[in-house]
Amino acid sequence: MNIGDKVRLLHGKEEGVITKLSSGGQVEIEIEDGFRIPVLKSELVLINEAEESYFDTKPKKSTSYLSSVPKSNASDKAEGVYLAYVPYNDQLHDLVLVNNSTKDCLYSFDESQSVKTKNIGAGVVKAKSFTKIGEKMLQEFEQWPPFSVMMVLLNKQFEKQQPVQVRNVKLKASSFFKSMGKAPLLNKDAYFFRIDDTLNTLNVSKLNQDLNPKPQDIYPTAKVKRPPASVDLHIEKLSDDFDLMSNSEMLQLQMKTFETNLNDAIVSAMDEIVFIHGIGNGVLRKNIHKYLSQLKGIKYFKDSQKTNFGYGATTVKINE
Helix, strand or coil: CCCCCEEEECCCCCEEEEEEECHHHEEEEEEHHHCEEEEEHHHEEECCHHHHHHHCCCCCCCCCCCCECCCCCCCCCCCEEEEEEEECCCCEEEEEEEEECCCCEEEEEEEEECCEEEEEEEEEECCCEEEEEEEEEHHHHHHCCCEEEEEEECCCCCCCCCCCEEEEECCCHHHHCCCEEECCCCCCEEEEEECCCCCEECCHHHHHHHHCCCHHHHCCCCCCCCCCCEEECCHHHHCCCHHHCCHHHHHHHHHHHHHHHHHHHHHCCCCEEEEECCCCCCHHHHHHHHHHHCCCCEEEEEECCHHHHCCCEEEEEECC
C-alpha cells in the first residue's frame, strides 16, 4: 500500500485515501468530508479501478479545493492553464506549469508558511508549452504548503486587457489523488488540475481605491468599539497557529493587539485599561513600557499586582 491508494475498511463501510504511512503497520486515511483516521494495514483492502467503476454508483461530490480534470483522456484540445505533478519515480514528482492556451502566460508561484511566503517560480511560459517549477516528494504530501498562483495572459495584438488572476490552493488528498490522467501537452500520466477556470480576478477598481483612498476612508466616522477593561496578550489567545510563528512574529502580533486596544481605549474615553502580558523573559513587557513612555495622551502606567491576575500585567491610566 502506498500514499494515494484508495482503500476500504475490512470490517466497516468507510472508504478513503491513504495520506500517511506510519511505523508499526499503521496508516492514516482520509475519508469523506476530510476526516482522517488511523487504521492498521491489516484492516484495509485496496480498491482497484475496475471494482470502483462496477460498484460505485454514488454521485461524485464537487470540491472547492481543486477543479479536477476527469481521468478520461484529457487531450491537447482542452485549452487552459494547468498545474501538473508528473511522476519521475515512485515518490519524486516534477511540478509543472502547463500553458495549453493560445496566449503567453506571465506567472508567479508562491508557497506559504504561517504569515510568510516564498517565491519558487516566476516568468513567462509560452503558449502551447510548459515549464518545470520544482519537485515534490509524494510521501511528504501532508507537509506540502499551501500555494498561490498569480498570472495574466498576454495580448500580442490590440485586444481587451486581460485581468490579473490569482488562485490560492491547499491541496486535499481526497481530491488530489483522484486527478490522475493524461496531462495536456505532456501526454504523460500525472496528477493535474486546471487553474484558470475558477480563478479569483483581481479587482482593479478596488486596488486603485486602496492605493488612492479618499479622506473618509482614512478617517472613518464610525464609532470605535470599546475594548474590554483587561486585554490578554498571551500568544495562544491571539492566534491558533502560534506554534508555527517565530518569536519576532509573535511579538509583532502581541504589540499590534496592544496598540490597537490602547488607541481604541483612548478614543472611547476609558479611564484605564489593563494589559496582561505575563512574566516570561520580560521582552513583551519591556516593549510595552517603552511604547507607553513615548506616548502622549496617558496619565501614567504601572505594573499591576500579581495577586490580581496571577501573572504579569500593566495598568494604563488614561488622561481625562
